[in-house]
Amino acid sequence: MRVTIFCGSSSGNENFVNVARNFGEYLGLTGHTVIYGGGSVGLMGAVAEGVMSKNGEIIGIIPERLYDREAGNENITNLITVKTMHQRKALLSEMCEAFVILPGGLGTLEELFEVWTHAQLGYHQKPIAFLNIDGYYDGLFDFVKFVSKSGFIDKKFVDMVIVKKNYEKLMECLKNYKAPESKY
Template identity: 70%
Template sequence: MRVTIFCGSSSGNSEFYAIAKEFGSFLARRKHTVIYGGGAVGIMGGVASGVLEENGEIIGIIPELLYDKEMGNEAVSNLITVKTMHERKALMSDMCEAFITLPGGLGTFEEVFEVWTHAQLGYHEKPIAFLNINGFYDKLFDFVKFASDSGFIGKKFLDMVIIKDDFDELLKAIENYKAPKAKY
């Protein structure tokens, strides 16, 4: 399976990097192709290092503007340089069969909320998962549930995302995913 990983270009302030690296290794050992933001820094770099240590396939997609800042990772199987973030996100979406979100900041949130919105509208039926390392996304999902309870997100679109903290459980849920009927 080809999975797009959304994650931070920073390492965070915990063991996020080590777990991201372990997750990259886990995916490679199971012969999944990883598509990610193309950098060698932060959580992105951890995922890439884990995949590469297992001789797995990893495709990086990085905008020209970020190539030097995020240290475009020439060690990956295929590094694609694009002009804009829009091109990066479109390729990351088109090339994968599932999305997995690890800890990150605004860019990570923006990427996953875009594909979540697209799924709600029926542009794709790919699973969207969060590897909720150390409860990183708990407060975000408290708010998303509040938005749902307030009538802004249909319950089936709240429930459509997969939230797990265990690697095996996450992949099993992705493999068994059935998309809900689109909003329109």
């Protein structure tokens, strides 16, 4: 499976880094292709390091402007440089069969909400899964459920995402995913 991973260019805490690296190793060992933001720092770098340590395939996509800031990773299978963030996000979305979200900041949140919205609207039927390390996204899910109860998100679109603490279970759920009927 070709999996796009959204995660931070910062590290957060040491457990986030360890889980990200271990997840990368698992993906590399099990023959999945990883597509990610192309950086060699933070959780992005940890995932890439894990994949490459097991001779897995990993494709990075990085805008020219962020190449130096996120330390564009030349030690991966393929690094694609693009002009804009819009081009990066389009390729991250087009090239994959599923999305997995690890802890991250504003960029990660922006990416995950875009693919979640696109799934709701029927632009894709790809599974979206959160590797919810140490309950990182618990507060976000509480808010999304509140928004749903307030009448702004149909419950089926809240429930459409996969949330797991274990990456092996998460990957199994991706294989068995059935998309809900889109909003339109």
